[in-house]
Amino acid sequence: MGKGIFIIGTDTDVGKTFITAGITYKLIQSGYNAISFKPVQSGGIIEESTNSLIPPDIKYIKDICNIDCDYKKMNTYCLKEEVSPHLAAKLENIAITKEKILNQYNELINKYDFVIVEGAGGIVVPLIDNTYFVYDLIKDLNIDVAIVSRAGVGTINHTVLTNEFLKKLNINAKGIFINKYHGEFYEDDNIQVIKDLTKIEIVHTVGEIKKFTIENIKKEYEKFDLEKLLNLFS
Numbered sequence: 001m002g003k004g005i006f007i008i009g010t011d012t013d014v015g016k017t018f019i020t021a022g023i024t025y026k027l028i029q030s031g032y033n034a035i036s037f038k039p040v041q042s043g044g045i046i047e048e049s050t051n052s053l054i055p056p057d058i059k060y061i062k063d064i065c066n067i068d069c070d071y072k073k074m075n076t077y078c079l080k081e082e083v084s085p086h087l088a089a090k091l092e093n094i095a096i097t098k099e100k101i102l103n104q105y106n107e108l109i110n111k112y113d114f115v116i117v118e119g120a121g122g123i124v125v126p127l128i129d130n131t132y133f134v135y136d137l138i139k140d141l142n143i144d145v146a147i148v149s150r151a152g153v154g155t156i157n158h159t160v161l162t163n164e165f166l167k168k169l170n171i172n173a174k175g176i177f178i179n180k181y182h183g184e185f186y187e188d189d190n191i192q193v194i195k196d197l198t199k200i201e202i203v204h205t206v207g208e209i210k211k212f213t214i215e216n217i218k219k220e221y222e223k224f225d226l227e228k229l230l231n232l233f234s
């Protein structure tokens with residue numbers, strides 16, 4: 001049985017997919033059998049060659065990591081509207097069930113050394129109306145958690161709130177990834193305050209890539225400290 005890591009963000013758009021891809025990339029490069037999993041994607045895109053709805057987060061990861069696996073194995077629900085998953089599902093008359101997600105995760109965890117799971121938005125995002133949230137899924141998966149936070153102004157509040165919420169549920173995040181760092185003095189202070197307040201290890205700090213090319217992205221991913229990651233998530 002493999003090891004799962006759930007990547008939660010302090011918000012949508014903070015870089016969960018970017019970091020999930022980086023971890024998966026580095027693991028694969030180092031010889032591990034790793035895969036990523038996006039249980040619920042809202043804002044699916046049409047793949048021209050097949051004219052089918054596909055999850056863009058998984059497309060990015062498959063492309064960067066060169067993963068040859070069916071979208072349907074790496075994603076349970078792919079919804080059209082780019083809104084909260086519970087609403088996107090309702091608009092399409094799709095009934096999300098946790099059993100389907102858990103079964104799919106179990107299949108992956110039995111096959112791979114590592115399954116890097118990407119949430120949707122932040123921790124309190126509803127997947128099923130007002131009854132099932134991203135944090136419920138984390139509980140059901142019984143999985144380690146890493147937080148992705150922005151480096152810039154606003155991140156102290158978002159990161160500490162996310163962690164306090166997790167703590168209330170007895171979920172101890174094991175690491176934080178700081179994303180889109182520009183080397184500004186206030187970002188360094190943000191990182192220090194986050195460390196002091198959460199007492200969680202910063203796994204890695206990633207700069208904002210100006211020229212977002214595959215080559216530059218891979219260069220950034222190669223800098224990920226795999227040893228630190230494996231120590232924290234052992």
Ligand SMILES: Nc1ncnc2c1ncn2[C@@H]1O[C@H](COP(=O)(O)OP(=O)(O)OP(=O)(O)O)[C@@H](O)[C@H]1O
Pocket residue numbers: 009011012013014015016017018019057119120121179180206207208209210212
């Ligand atoms: N370090 C970075 N440098 C440059 N661009 C980045 C970086 N990290 C993320 N991005 C870009 O920022 C945007 C948001 O990142 P990403 O898609 O990973 O966010 P997300 O948290 O996964 O969002 P969602 O909640 O929609 O899943 C994307 O366009 C991505 O390419």
Ligand SMILES: C[C@H](N)[C@H](N)CCCCCC(=O)O
Pocket residue numbers: 012013041042043081082083084085120121122124125126
């Ligand atoms: C559509 C977006 N990119 C994400 N996939 C879903 C974000 C849901 C956010 C819900 C909320 O917190 O208001």
Ligand SMILES: [Mg+2]
Pocket residue numbers: 016017018057118
């Ligand atoms: Mg994403």
